[in-house]
Amino acid sequence: MTSNFKPLVVSFASNVVNETEGYCEITTSADPRITKVRLYEETVAHVKEQHAANFPPQFPADFPSIVEAVGNAIREPSRIEPSYKNSVVYVDENSTNRRGHPLRVPVKIIEGTSSGLIKTFFFASTEDDKDD
16 A cells, blocks of 8 residues: 655654645754744755755755754854845755755844844855855
8 A cells, every 4th residue: 555645845844744734843942043944845845946056966855864954043043144134044064065054044034023044054154155
């Protein structure tokens, strides 16, 4: 008997998954302003399609270990950097690409809540802010 069940890619980032809306919720205490961060399947798909050059072919953006690294960056970042327009960037120095650039996860803080929304994720050094 075969199953039609296909686990959501985002389930690798968290145990709290909303299959209907296609997101997972990552609990964090790294920044006192944000206690829960959502990662949507469409965000992972966007990163895979639009930023494929940032990820080696053997580890695409929707690869389970990459998605899990995003969850880890939110839960236990090396540091959190301010960004623009009510956003912050979670930086994980323990997850790097082949050039040693850390994983960076920009999160928009949802005004009036203690929640955030992952906008994208990529590897970049703080000097060049991109991986070329």
